[in-house]
Amino acid sequence: MNTITKVEHTEHHGPAAGISRWFYTTNHKDIGTLYLWFSFAMFLTGGCMALMIRAELFQPGLQLIQPDFFNQMTTMHGLIMVFGAVMPAFVGLANWMLPMMVGAPDMALPRMNNWSFWILPFAFAMMLSTLFMDGGAPNFGWTFYAPLSTTYAPPSVTYFIFAVHMMGISSIMGAINIIATILNMRAPGMTMMKLPLFVWTWLITAFLLIAVMPVLAGVVTMMLMDIHFGTSFFNAAGGGDPVLFQHVFWFFGHPEVYIMILPAFGIVSEIIPTFARKRLFGYSSMVYATSSIAFLSFIVWAHHMFTVGLPLMGELFFMYATMLIAVPTGVKVFNWVATMFRGSMTFETPMLFAIAFVVLFTIGGFSGLMLAIAPADFQYHDTYFVVAHFHYVLVPGAVFAIMAGVYYWLPKWTGHYYPETMGKVHFWCSFVGVNLTFFPMHFIGLAGMPRRIPDYALQFADFNMIASIGAFIFGFSQLIFLVLIIKTIRGGSPATSEVWDEPTGLEWTVPSPAPYHTFTTPPEVK
Amino acid sequence: MKVTRLITLLISVSSVSYARAEWALNMPRGVTEISHSVFDLHMIIFWICVAIGVVVFGVMFWSIFHHRKSRGAQAHHFHENTLVEIIWTLVPFAILIAMAIPATATLVKMYDPSDADIDIQVTGYQWKWRYQYLGEDIDFFSNTTTPLEQINNQEEKGEHYLLEVDNPLVIPAGKKVRFLITSVDVIHSWWVPDFAVKKDAIPGFINESWTNVPEPGIYRGQCTELCGKNHGFMPIVVDVRPQAEYELWVTQQKNMKAQEVALAKQSISMEELMAKGEAVYKTTCAACHQVNGEGIANVFPGLKASPIAIGDINQHIDIVLNGKTGSAMQAFREQLSAVDLAAVITYERNAWGNNTGDKVEPATIDELKVAAKQ
Amino acid sequence: MSHETYYVPAQSRWPIFASIALFLLAYGAGTLINGLKTQTGDTGLLLLLAGAFMMSLILIGWFRHVINEGMDGKFSPQADLSFRWGMSWFIFSEIMFFVAFFGALFYVRTLAVPWLGGEGEKGVSNMLWQGFEAQWPLLTTPDMEQFPGARAVIDPWHLPLINTAILISSSFTITLAHHALKAERRSAIILWHGLTVVLGVIFLFFQASEYIEAYQELGLTLESGIYGATFFILTGFHGLHVTLGTLMLIIIWIRVLKGHFTPDSHFGYEAVAWYWHFVDVVWVGLFLFVYVF
Numbered sequence A: 001m002n003t004i005t006k007v008e009h010t011e012h013h014g015p016a017a018g019i020s021r022w023f024y025t026t027n028h029k030d031i032g033t034l035y036l037w038f039s040f041a042m043f044l045t046g047g048c049m050a051l052m053i054r055a056e057l058f059q060p061g062l063q064l065i066q067p068d069f070f071n072q073m074t075t076m077h078g079l080i081m082v083f084g085a086v087m088p089a090f091v092g093l094a095n096w097m098l099p100m101m102v103g104a105p106d107m108a109l110p111r112m113n114n115w116s117f118w119i120l121p122f123a124f125a126m127m128l129s130t131l132f133m134d135g136g137a138p139n140f141g142w143t144f145y146a147p148l149s150t151t152y153a154p155p156s157v158t159y160f161i162f163a164v165h166m167m168g169i170s171s172i173m174g175a176i177n178i179i180a181t182i183l184n185m186r187a188p189g190m191t192m193m194k195l196p197l198f199v200w201t202w203l204i205t206a207f208l209l210i211a212v213m214p215v216l217a218g219v220v221t222m223m224l225m226d227i228h229f230g231t232s233f234f235n236a237a238g239g240g241d242p243v244l245f246q247h248v249f250w251f252f253g254h255p256e257v258y259i260m261i262l263p264a265f266g267i268v269s270e271i272i273p274t275f276a277r278k279r280l281f282g283y284s285s286m287v288y289a290t291s292s293i294a295f296l297s298f299i300v301w302a303h304h305m306f307t308v309g310l311p312l313m314g315e316l317f318f319m320y321a322t323m324l325i326a327v328p329t330g331v332k333v334f335n336w337v338a339t340m341f342r343g344s345m346t347f348e349t350p351m352l353f354a355i356a357f358v359v360l361f362t363i364g365g366f367s368g369l370m371l372a373i374a375p376a377d378f379q380y381h382d383t384y385f386v387v388a389h390f391h392y393v394l395v396p397g398a399v400f401a402i403m404a405g406v407y408y409w410l411p412k413w414t415g416h417y418y419p420e421t422m423g424k425v426h427f428w429c430s431f432v433g434v435n436l437t438f439f440p441m442h443f444i445g446l447a448g449m450p451r452r453i454p455d456y457a458l459q460f461a462d463f464n465m466i467a468s469i470g471a472f473i474f475g476f477s478q479l480i481f482l483v484l485i486i487k488t489i490r491g492g493s494p495a496t497s498e499v500w501d502e503p504t505g506l507e508w509t510v511p512s513p514a515p516y517h518t519f520t521t522p523p524e525v526k
Numbered sequence B: 001m002k003v004t005r006l007i008t009l010l011i012s013v014s015s016v017s018y019a020r021a022e023w024a025l026n027m028p029r030g031v032t033e034i035s036h037s038v039f040d041l042h043m044i045i046f047w048i049c050v051a052i053g054v055v056v057f058g059v060m061f062w063s064i065f066h067h068r069k070s071r072g073a074q075a076h077h078f079h080e081n082t083l084v085e086i087i088w089t090l091v092p093f094a095i096l097i098a099m100a101i102p103a104t105a106t107l108v109k110m111y112d113p114s115d116a117d118i119d120i121q122v123t124g125y126q127w128k129w130r131y132q133y134l135g136e137d138i139d140f141f142s143n144t145t146t147p148l149e150q151i152n153n154q155e156e157k158g159e160h161y162l163l164e165v166d167n168p169l170v171i172p173a174g175k176k177v178r179f180l181i182t183s184v185d186v187i188h189s190w191w192v193p194d195f196a197v198k199k200d201a202i203p204g205f206i207n208e209s210w211t212n213v214p215e216p217g218i219y220r221g222q223c224t225e226l227c228g229k230n231h232g233f234m235p236i237v238v239d240v241r242p243q244a245e246y247e248l249w250v251t252q253q254k255n256m257k258a259q260e261v262a263l264a265k266q267s268i269s270m271e272e273l274m275a276k277g278e279a280v281y282k283t284t285c286a287a288c289h290q291v292n293g294e295g296i297a298n299v300f301p302g303l304k305a306s307p308i309a310i311g312d313i314n315q316h317i318d319i320v321l322n323g324k325t326g327s328a329m330q331a332f333r334e335q336l337s338a339v340d341l342a343a344v345i346t347y348e349r350n351a352w353g354n355n356t357g358d359k360v361e362p363a364t365i366d367e368l369k370v371a372a373k374q
Numbered sequence C: 001m002s003h004e005t006y007y008v009p010a011q012s013r014w015p016i017f018a019s020i021a022l023f024l025l026a027y028g029a030g031t032l033i034n035g036l037k038t039q040t041g042d043t044g045l046l047l048l049l050a051g052a053f054m055m056s057l058i059l060i061g062w063f064r065h066v067i068n069e070g071m072d073g074k075f076s077p078q079a080d081l082s083f084r085w086g087m088s089w090f091i092f093s094e095i096m097f098f099v100a101f102f103g104a105l106f107y108v109r110t111l112a113v114p115w116l117g118g119e120g121e122k123g124v125s126n127m128l129w130q131g132f133e134a135q136w137p138l139l140t141t142p143d144m145e146q147f148p149g150a151r152a153v154i155d156p157w158h159l160p161l162i163n164t165a166i167l168i169s170s171s172f173t174i175t176l177a178h179h180a181l182k183a184e185r186r187s188a189i190i191l192w193h194g195l196t197v198v199l200g201v202i203f204l205f206f207q208a209s210e211y212i213e214a215y216q217e218l219g220l221t222l223e224s225g226i227y228g229a230t231f232f233i234l235t236g237f238h239g240l241h242v243t244l245g246t247l248m249l250i251i252i253w254i255r256v257l258k259g260h261f262t263p264d265s266h267f268g269y270e271a272v273a274w275y276w277h278f279v280d281v282v283w284v285g286l287f288l289f290v291y292v293f
């Protein structure tokens, strides 16, 4: 790269005044902030739905909500958490950090960046509005299997389809922007193998997004055609197959779950070296492991469909391929441990979240591996064991990594240290809450409780009660997080540019708070 | 401390024998050969994961304890070692191969439904199961029997709350039974944990599965694929009987069929029809059209003052008998007896202020049923 | 090393209004489609049109804005490269959109339909559809009452073959136009580019007449079962892309006429050319797997 960049900022040196700053902005930091607040709002919305689910499941019998509404809650909870909370949070972190990490003046395509964001609130407004429609919101699970989501769906499904289209457009544009930024906007000397791991994992995540979001768009389009225009993609009477839906959905859906974890791997790979005061162990094997996970994610989708009656050969192929993912993921876990080994560790809040991530994600990974064993999955499938698995990889996995990242970079963003004790209280409440909520789900799952049911047989009662209590503890702990963030934005002891003890990365070479336009002249990377 | 806590929890999962009674922590070992292999497989993988976890977390917590700054630890500077990296790629790979071998063997066994003694077609309906014994004239529906009062907490919940049905599937012990699993509406999934049989019921396709239960007994399961509103209320009960008792049951079933045919020829009083109709309505129709007949806006039409329920009686009979393709309204022609059908239609035309005064004779319905058979 | 400037535009109003337009478009489409059965889609139609109108205005304005910036020389070669990456990955996403439909086609052909017809590992399914036999193209569906099947399918060796020839030649003509642009041979650009547009329009015309034939003479419709479904979704979305591509060609032609491009700075032109090649390649796939085999 021989191009050197200098920002032309004839009109604006700082942010515009007033609300128009947020509507019209092209600044990656503003857009990052928008994404993060949006994601937090969605996390609360989806979380309240989860609490509604947990409240109903507190005891056997129907207490608070009717079965149909319960299904709507499950569906909306899954969709909102996945598409509204976790994905936008990672995009927000990418917006904030990538340009700083690669030494770029901004994202490659700043106006499109703003568009990617602003589509989201409208998409979710549309999705949430279905709750108030006659016939209710989508009630067919976040996996919306046909024909429950086609022939037997409430009319609001049409809006759901268009909302998914909008989210897809937003994600694809966001991902294109990220790839262009990483490939094209690096400062001189910032070679690919010098990129921070958060940048690498996002590069690969963005590739996954561009590869699979269009497939999701394709499958909802086929649904729309089946519902309204008489086609028979998912109807055997016309020669189609309901299982076709699942194949296309999971071709999207499995890479999607890695979209929610790869950036988390990146964040953790930034944090652990900083607080172990030691370089990341095995940088290049981390890069190769991430790429292998991405590659494998395209050939394992049918492990969600072991019970649909796949031919034996298919079943075996998908079982073996899925098991293979444990190898590169293991490499990552071992590298993190090796980074901590013989380091000089301190345990500030970001590090606590990162360590909890390593432990609890690995537990979630283990249960994933158990699910991958096809004959055993006949017992696990569609029970709370699966719910336990994916919450372990998603909540103390993805969500903890996001929180770790926020704590880690918050001083850089705001120019203030966050109150450390409060951060630790938040961590410990969350840690206890999360395990209390999701660990017992392994037991009720193995004991035979199916998922997506509003009421259950009596032998599952005790653990459900514990899980519900845990959910409320975990949920309300997030209020601490909210208060902490607002406090830190408002004030606090001023942060140095390095923030932590000699962290590596370009973002620590600029003052805290990072100036509105960071690298107006690109830094030299040696 | 975290790790010890986790380990105690993990260990308690595996202590099957003492824990099972009240605190079901682990997967049931089940009663069939297949369920035993699945259980063993489950335990093997579980212990492998525990072992790996102990090693990995062990090293991690050891460094967290010893290599902390507050204890004066100095950071070392290594950050690469090709040899260990190769080792920790290959060792997990080898472990995975070791797991894959028994898994493959079990799966191959599960996938062999040949040489079955009995074939039963299992069909999922919103929200009940239908069992048809192929080659025998046995064909019945299996509905949940948990009363609404228990579900709504107005009554003490029974022992088999949500896991009880009116007509369980009856099979003989020690025989290989093949299930042909399908559905008429959405996807359901037929699961009996004790047999380790779980197969999705896909509308328009048939999935095969099988079991061979050595021990007579009652085994319970549930539908495990989200299939709409009452997905949680779609239990499965299998009654495994010794061969002789099973044969007795088969003859009884055939006699009942004959009785039903005879009943359909008789006329019944309006009061009796209404009473019977109300009962049938509550078990069969209220799930969608609601007890008060008002339905759910935009999903299930209300029957109270609906154009069909107070309009043309033939249309009413037609939709109840034949359903409506492409909607949740099923054909009830085969599901209910002529008497029940006559009763429920009569009830719908005279309940909730639908005062048509119409009375439907079982014989009328019976004729339609017979005609449809040809 | 040269000191170049990466142009980071100041605030912009386009994105937020484009989001509003997209929302109106989507909400309108939802309401319209939901109202189809009950004839109550009027508000939907209104919203949809409002959204479409607003979106067109915004796109015109936004592109004009960017073109003017480009003409003012605001985009460095590095910015140009960002656009190139952007366009390439966008085309990749479009390819993946078609992958979903091709995947559906291969799945039903090789697995679902044979199973329903009693072949293969799940052939027992045929119990439910007695008398149904698997064949491809699927003219007789398992349930002829719900999905009445088609009398015949389009013969690949007439219109589709001609259309293949047309699209392939249009890929050549646009390349010739591109070369002419680089060599600054104005009249040659106008000629070759114009020819490309004409070929695109002829293709669309043939495609439309093929649809009319399918509906009126062959009984091949969206409702005719899985063959019709895959046929129309693949050719239909391809047709939409050709339409869009042709529009882009026309716009870019006008820009050529206005002298917007120079031999070494004409990203806009190349982007359209890439898009056109993409549409072409998809067609070859369609021709082979939808019509011929």
Ligand code: HEA
Pocket (backbone or CB within 6 Å): A143, A257, A258, A260, A261, A303, A304, A322, A323, A325, A326, A327, A329, A330, A331, A333, A361, A362, A363, A364, A365, A366, A367, A368, A369, A371, A372, A373, A377, A380, A381, A382, A386, A389, A390, A393, A394, A397, A398, B049, B052, B056, B092, B093, B095, B096
């Ligand atoms: C962030 C999201 C995320 C992640 C990272 C994963 C990771 C994995 N998942 Fe998970 N999964 C989900 C999200 C995720 N999953 C969701 C949301 C669902 C449910 C969807 C729905 O139905 O609603 C699901 C469901 C799901 C199923 C389907 C279950 C069913 O419905 O019956 C399966 C089956 O194979 C599976 C497997 C795996 C495996 C093998 C991994 C692997 O990647 C895990 C690898 C990690 C490890 C194994 C741990 C670390 C490794 C070592 C320490 C090395 C040594 C280890 C060994 C050799 C054992 N997952």
Ligand code: HEA
Pocket (backbone or CB within 6 Å): A043, A044, A045, A046, A047, A048, A050, A051, A053, A054, A074, A075, A077, A078, A079, A081, A082, A086, A140, A141, A142, A143, A387, A391, A394, A395, A398, A399, A437, A451, A452, A453, A471, A474, A475, A476, A478, A479
């Ligand atoms: C990233 C994704 C993500 C996240 C973060 C979560 C978070 C949580 N989920 Fe998640 N969940 C899914 C993804 C996720 N889930 C998916 C994909 C499904 C499958 C859906 C399907 O089956 O289709 C699912 C399904 C699912 C189920 C199964 C439902 C069923 O099968 O019927 C349950 C049940 O307990 C559950 C519980 C929870 C809980 C308690 C949390 C908690 O961690 C949430 C905690 C957060 C909050 C509670 C918000 C903050 C609260 C406050 C600030 C307090 C203020 C609140 C009040 C005043 C009320 N989830």
Ligand code: CUA
Pocket (backbone or CB within 6 Å): B124, B127, B187, B188, B189, B223, B224, B225, B226, B227, B228, B230, B231, B232, B234
């Ligand atoms: Cu039937 Cu769930």
Ligand SMILES: [Cu+2]
Pocket (backbone or CB within 6 Å): A253, A254, A257, A300, A301, A303, A304
């Ligand atoms: Cu998966």
